[in-house]
Amino acid sequence: MNLPVTGSTAEELLAEVARLKEHDLPVRGGQVTAYVYDTGRLEVHEAATRAYVEMLEVNSLDPTAFPSVVEMERQVVGAVADLLGGGHGIFTSGGTESVMLAVKAARDLAGRERPEMVVPVTAHPAFHKAAHYLGVRVRPVPVDLGTYRARAADVEAALTADTVLVVASAPSYPQGVIDPVAEIAAVAAAAGVPCHVDACVGGWLLPWLREAGARVPPFDLSVPGVTSLSCDLHKFGYAPKGASVVLFADPAMRRAAYFASAAWPGYTVINATVQSSRSAGPLAGAWATLRALGREGYLELGRATLEAAAALREGIARVPGLRVLGEPDSALVSFASVGGEVDVFVLADEARARGWFLQPQLSYAGIPANLHVTVTGVTRAGVEAMLKVIAESAEAARLRGPVVLPEGLVELVAGLDLAALDDATFAELAASVGVDLRPGRGQPEMAVVNTVLDALPAAQREAVLVRFLSVLYG
């Protein structure tokens, strides 16, 4: 964009926004089974939007200047603590920031020279990101390849004198299963090590599923040995994005997450989060969503989610060539191909052509390539339609057959010295194998991209993904 000389009216700008959004996936209606969380109740999202806008320009940087921020945060964090076993919390911008603060607190309290943390392979990359940013080494532990749950014995075996934190997920995102939190927290506690439960996706869902009749094992701060927990309100709290809470059992650990600096001649800096200046909009959006739905609203959404997830699991199991991975404990369902009859990446492209987004997950650590569905409050109304699309797309994928990559392509990509390629050369190379990343060329055949990525080791996947982003924003 060339910055225009003269300004525009709001009407002109909003028309332009609408045009820019033309090719976006829809955020409502349940046909996008990742990224977005729809209650199906417009008035709830409307209340959140209005509160968000009302607080948009308030800066959470200085709580003494804007006491509304302190009061709202106390209420939101209090509601999360009430539901999840107590503790002392911080409102953050999302799961990644909550995890970052939990890792920082654990690192700073332990004071090890070479800090490490024990992380099951199914844990969210936010832990790898926190480790990377904070100088902590990750010791990965495998999961059981039948249940996809981490095992306490493996966690115990990975502990060293430098371990500052142990991680369990409730549930882990890829297969939606809950790690044995009580057992993992017990081995951590026995070694004197803190244990973080990543309930980013499950924290504001599992209690409602339990109340609606699901069997949910204890996973929150009431479990002995659990020292911190993350819970995203912008997932199953159905709040607008930018809303998560990290809870600490011990206020001293919360203080270790804070940051203060007086090392300059400007205003004194006290930050509870990674961000410093930040809008109070997301806090108000979360606050309003919690109040607009209330216990009854969340319980009803929990019931709908539970029913839809069960229908989805049963329905997928009936589709020839597909199987559900593990026994999901929550609203996240992943499915893979049986005996390679159906290429799931082709299935995802077929579903997308039918207006549905199913999220591809690459094979990793012995877990096969699969597709992931996040069941939300609106899924129940559309679950039969979703199953029909999955069945049709599976049949179409079977007829098309699996992606066949040009001979030598994987070896070529695996052997690329990406550091020696500029973005333009990378984009040309991608285009030459049919993956056109250049602006305005539309959606590339993602099955090809995913098949190439799937064939690469993780480090090379990461290098290619970084390059992809760089080209996209070229």
Ligand SMILES: *Cc1c(COP(=O)(O)O)cnc(C)c1O
């Ligand atoms: C979503 C998620 C995160 C990261 O949260 P963001 O809000 O995307 O930063 C961490 N852990 C789990 C299990 C998640 O599902």
